[in-house]
Amino acid sequence: MTRHAVVIAGGGPTGMMLAGELALAGIDVVIVERRTSQGLDGSRSGGLLPRTIEVLDQRGIAELFVSAGQIHQAHGFALIPLDISDLPTRHNYVLGLWQCHFERILADWVGELGVPILRGREVVNFAQDDTGVEVELAGDTPLRAEYLIGCDGGRSLVRKTAGIHFDGLNPSTSWLIAEVEMDKEPEFGFRRDSAGTHAIGRREAGEPIRVVLTERDVEHSGGPSMDELRDALVAVYGTDCGLRSANWISRFTDMTRQAAAYRCGRVLVAGDAAHVHPPHGGQGLQTGVQDAVNLGWKLAQVVNKTSPESLLDTYHAERHPVGSRVLQNTMAQVALSSADDRHQALRDIMAELLSMDEPRRRIAAMLCGLDIHYDLGEGHPLVGRRMPDLDLHTADGPMRVFTLLHHARPVLLNLGEPGRFDISPWANRVRLVDARHDGVWELPLLGEIAAPAAVLIRPDGHVAWAGDLRDPELPQALATWFGAATPTR
Numbered sequence: 352m353t354r355h356a357v358v359i360a361g362g363g364p365t366g367m368m369l370a371g372e373l374a375l376a377g378i379d380v381v382i383v384e385r386r387t388s389q390g391l392d393g394s395r396s397g398g399l400l401p402r403t404i405e406v407l408d409q410r411g412i413a414e415l416f417v418s419a420g421q422i423h424q425a426h427g428f429a430l431i432p433l434d435i436s437d438l439p440t441r442h443n444y445v446l447g448l449w450q451c452h453f454e455r456i457l458a459d460w461v462g463e464l465g466v467p468i469l470r471g472r473e474v475v476n477f478a479q480d481d482t483g484v485e486v487e488l489a490g491d492t493p494l495r496a497e498y499l500i501g502c503d504g505g506r507s508l509v510r511k512t513a514g515i516h517f518d519g520l521n522p523s524t525s526w527l528i529a530e531v532e533m534d535k536e537p538e539f540g541f542r543r544d545s546a547g548t549h550a551i552g553r554r555e556a557g558e559p560i561r562v563v564l565t566e567r568d569v570e571h572s573g574g575p576s577m578d579e580l581r582d583a584l585v586a587v588y589g590t591d592c593g594l595r596s597a598n599w600i601s602r603f604t605d606m607t608r609q610a611a612a613y614r615c616g617r618v619l620v621a622g623d624a625a626h627v628h629p630p631h632g633g634q635g636l637q638t639g640v641q642d643a644v645n646l647g648w649k650l651a652q653v654v655n656k657t658s659p660e661s662l663l664d665t666y667h668a669e670r671h672p673v674g675s676r677v678l679q680n681t682m683a684q685v686a687l688s689s690a691d692d693r694h695q696a697l698r699d700i701m702a703e704l705l706s707m708d709e710p711r712r713r714i715a716a717m718l719c720g721l722d723i724h725y726d727l728g729e730g731h732p733l734v735g736r737r738m739p740d741l742d743l744h745t746a747d748g749p750m751r752v753f754t755l756l757h758h759a760r761p762v763l764l765n766l767g768e769p770g771r772f773d774i775s776p777w778a779n780r781v782r783l784v785d786a787r788h789d790g791v792w793e794l795p796l797l798g799e800i801a802a803p804a805a806v807l808i809r810p811d812g813h814v815a816w817a818g819d820l821r822d823p824e825l826p827q828a829l830a831t832w833f834g835a836a837t838p839t840r
């Protein structure tokens with residue numbers, strides 16, 4: 352039996368990101384992926400939102416994605432346009448990049464980090480005991496791991512086998528989505544009728560046409576067919592627009608469910624395995640990637656025995672509320688998109704509200720993942736929030752905060768007098784950086800905040816502590832998040 356510290360079931364966006372995070376921390380991790388290649392039809396995520404681009408920037412890889420995509424300065428809430436260009440982030444835009452390209456670039460990075468990917472293999476069962484998990488693969492020898500992470504999508508076998516409840520709402524609406532060739536160019540844009548909202552368009556000239564059609568029935572047996580697509584087009588547009596062929600046809604619903612627990616002993620779930628919801632607002636992939644970035648460093652520290660297992664419970668404590676809020680806002684968007692006159696009236700009022708700066712910024716920050724605030728207790732407003740990517744002056748020259756996070760290691764950033772704190776008991780884990788920042792500190796929603804003298808930044812970019820280096824709580828914060836002090840002589 353082959354042994355690894357961590358087995359990840361599923362090499363989609365979440366599994367890949369988690370593997371990268373673990374590899375950066377030197378953990379022996381393997382991905383088991385059912386697909387034989389990273390190839391994916393285009394029926395899923397259309398791009399990246401600001402916080403996801405930020406977490407990639409924190410690892411020094413954002414440019415790989417940005418250079419492959421298209422920048423748009425507007426997002427939408429239930430298709431009500433939202434300008435996001437004034438959000439206080441370097442990445443104040445939506446990056447148009449189909450999921451197939453996102454996964455390809457991410458998989459290349461993970462490959463460069465040396466993570467083995469067992470492709471064309473499927474996790475079919477597992478059993479956990481006090482020391483690890485035995486993972487059964489279809490037609491292959493089992494694997495033994497200290498931890499098994501289910502990043503195996505909405506129908507997650509890992510979640511089901513662990514007995515984790517997945518409560519929520521059954522689908523109320525179904526949509527057909529397809530990439531097609533048509534003889535006649537149809538009228539591009541949105542169309543609303545009594546079934547709901549429909550859309551036809553293409554992102555770039557020369558690309559195939561994409562169609563999204565709200566179906567009149569929710570229940571369907573089997574995958575969608577060309578005939579169903581043709582009938583649905585005729586029902587909405589009165590013509591099939593000379594539909595010639597489809598590169599792919601798929602179906603999605605507004606099923607909304609969340610795992611009751613993200614951890615069951617040595618088994619954890621992340622991404623769609625932990626939460627499913629309709630694609631309104633384009634948040635599923637983002638939430639999964641950010642789950643991975645929250646879990647990666649914690650799991651690495653537990654595997655390395657730097658931190659106790661209880662650190663893993665903070666993964667559920669921090670990420671479950673985030674997932675729950677995404678479910679809430681997608682349910683609201685589905686409700687707002689209902690086709691009748693009363694919902695149209697509600698949409699009109701929401702559109703009016705969202706034309707005002709304060710509500711617009713609030714909803715935009717929520718959709719973009721920039722308002723996330725983990726409950727890490729009282730203290731400076733930064734505590735629990737994402738660290739802004741400030742321009743710093745350091746002994747090594749100008750540097751951005753995110754550059755300090757490229758190796759996924761914690762940083763104690765001292766912006767005051769150097770030499771006021773002895774980091775030696777944590778020096779093998781936490782890097783102390785003396786720096787100066789001359790500009791203002793601006794956070795999404797909060798606006799300008801008072802500059803702290805020092806900040807303890809976790810590898811996921813969230814602030815664990817902020818204050819004066821003589822604060823007696825600093826050693827406690829270091830021990831809580833990065834393990835007990837190592838005795839020094």
Ligand SMILES: Cc1cc2nc3c(=O)[nH]c(=O)nc-3n(C[C@H](O)[C@H](O)[C@H](O)COP(=O)(O)OP(=O)(O)OC[C@H]3O[C@@H](n4cnc5c(N)ncnc54)[C@H](O)[C@@H]3O)c2cc1C
Pocket residue numbers: 360361362363364365366383384385386394395396397398450472473474475502503504505507508528603621622623624630632633634635636637638639
């Ligand atoms: C129509 C549509 C549009 C969307 N648009 C957006 C958008 O614009 N923005 C956005 O952020 N999100 C969007 N999403 C959601 C996004 O696609 C998902 O949230 C994202 O793919 C989740 O990533 P994941 O890695 O958690 O799961 P998945 O992408 O489902 O990956 C799971 C992986 O696990 C593998 N697997 C499954 N079972 C096993 C097993 N037993 N053993 C081994 N491997 C296994 C699968 O082959 C797969 O590769 C959209 C989804 C749909 C359907």
